[in-house]
Amino acid sequence: MAAMASSEPAPRAELTDYETVRHWFAIAADRLGIRDDVAAVLRTPYREVRVQVPVKLADGRIHVFSGYRVQHNGARGPYKGGIRFHPSVDLDEVRALAELMTWKTAIVGIPYGGAKGGVDVDPSRLSPRELQTVSRSFLNKVEKVLGPTRDIPAPDVGTNAQVMAWLMDEYGKHHGHTPACVTGKPIALEGSYGREAATGRGVVFMFREAAPLVDLIPAETSFAVQGFGNVGSWAARLMQQLGARMVAASDASGAIHHEAGIDAERLAAHVAEGATLAELPGVEPIPPEDLLGVECDVLIPAALGGMINADNADRVRCKLVVEGANSPTTPAADRILGDKGVFVVPDVMANAGGVVVSYFEWVQNLQHFRWDEREVNDRLGRIMRKAFREVHARSHSTGTALREAAFELGIERVLEAAILRGYIE
Numbered sequence: 001m002a003a004m005a006s007s008e009p010a011p012r013a014e015l016t017d018y019e020t021v022r023h024w025f026a027i028a029a030d031r032l033g034i035r036d037d038v039a040a041v042l043r044t045p046y047r048e049v050r051v052q053v054p055v056k057l058a059d060g061r062i063h064v065f066s067g068y069r070v071q072h073n074g075a076r077g078p079y080k081g082g083i084r085f086h087p088s089v090d091l092d093e094v095r096a097l098a099e100l101m102t103w104k105t106a107i108v109g110i111p112y113g114g115a116k117g118g119v120d121v122d123p124s125r126l127s128p129r130e131l132q133t134v135s136r137s138f139l140n141k142v143e144k145v146l147g148p149t150r151d152i153p154a155p156d157v158g159t160n161a162q163v164m165a166w167l168m169d170e171y172g173k174h175h176g177h178t179p180a181c182v183t184g185k186p187i188a189l190e191g192s193y194g195r196e197a198a199t200g201r202g203v204v205f206m207f208r209e210a211a212p213l214v215d216l217i218p219a220e221t222s223f224a225v226q227g228f229g230n231v232g233s234w235a236a237r238l239m240q241q242l243g244a245r246m247v248a249a250s251d252a253s254g255a256i257h258h259e260a261g262i263d264a265e266r267l268a269a270h271v272a273e274g275a276t277l278a279e280l281p282g283v284e285p286i287p288p289e290d291l292l293g294v295e296c297d298v299l300i301p302a303a304l305g306g307m308i309n310a311d312n313a314d315r316v317r318c319k320l321v322v323e324g325a326n327s328p329t330t331p332a333a334d335r336i337l338g339d340k341g342v343f344v345v346p347d348v349m350a351n352a353g354g355v356v357v358s359y360f361e362w363v364q365n366l367q368h369f370r371w372d373e374r375e376v377n378d379r380l381g382r383i384m385r386k387a388f389r390e391v392h393a394r395s396h397s398t399g400t401a402l403r404e405a406a407f408e409l410g411i412e413r414v415l416e417a418a419i420l421r422g423y424i425e
């Protein structure tokens, strides 16, 4: 007789993205000696908005998606964070990402709080017109809690400069032309030079800081990229400019390997034409799960959360992980990497380049003035290097990993702002 299905949920060995952020917060708050009641204020989101996004698609039917905007903490400035379009989006995931933004903006020292949004839609299944309808419909539902002095969205997985242009246009229908209401816009619509590449560029600044600590010379470094999208492909192209060699890459379509090196520029152009990674001539397709096990100096996870976990972390064979994605490494995997001696530059600082240049875009929009790309990149480099050095100095003096030190620094700065404002006594 077949066993009856149990109504008990199967025990989960791993934490969700939200539990992962909670885990790192709890460790840092404990080390900082923050009282329980104060910790509760710091970890609880200020506002969570869940909206219905009904959209009539080309099939003639109304599809009802769920949209979210979570504003986690605004003690240090307006809420700031991307908007994700992906079928897995739910409140738990958006909450986790919003909280990460709070600590991230504090770690790099830019005057923002943390937020995140999303819609549980698969943009790859939508026509451009349908994508535009979803974007405008979502904006209309959340517009009241947004604005250049309240909450400023940006791109994330599944959204891009075109989506930001639609959001800005829709916001303008309610409030008049307001370019500073959203960042990551196209250059032709008051976007900032350097924004599209900024997160990947920030990852590479972090690599350059970490490299000497693990005896790596950029021009002699091999690397692999998991998630060859915006962040991953820009990180790869800029690593290549330093002379580093990409030996493997993956995206949702599959993974490829080539020991002699895969030209990141060529691969980016190939993907932009709509081709799959495996269709690039001269590379060997590999099973996606093998990417993490490819021998290389640096691994750049730049896809989704939880992709390095207890089941596969043991296979990682690199010296250095620079986390382009948010929460790519579960706490269990982090322990395994630590035991193996892998040096990890954590998401909460490593992928802050995007929000830093979003900050520059907002500043430029508020002043109706544009900086050239060199100025943007130079300023980004200064901020990323300073963040790395501050976090590294703290980790050195406290004997903790960079992730713990980064969370401590971020939480401390938010707590200070909250006390100064009188939110917490």
Ligand code: NAD
Pocket: 155, 156, 157, 158, 159, 199, 226, 227, 228, 229, 230, 231, 232, 250, 251, 252, 253, 288, 302, 303, 304, 305, 324, 325, 326, 351, 352, 354, 355
């Ligand atoms: P994107 O949509 O441009 O790229 C994501 C890539 O991951 C795509 O190539 C996709 O095919 C790939 N992918 C999806 N599932 C995969 C799987 N199972 N295995 C391998 N690859 C897979 O998104 P993005 O903006 O580059 O964001 C990537 C990550 O970086 C996310 O975690 C995001 O939150 C984080 N991030 C992005 C920014 C930004 O400015 N865009 C800033 C900070 C952090």
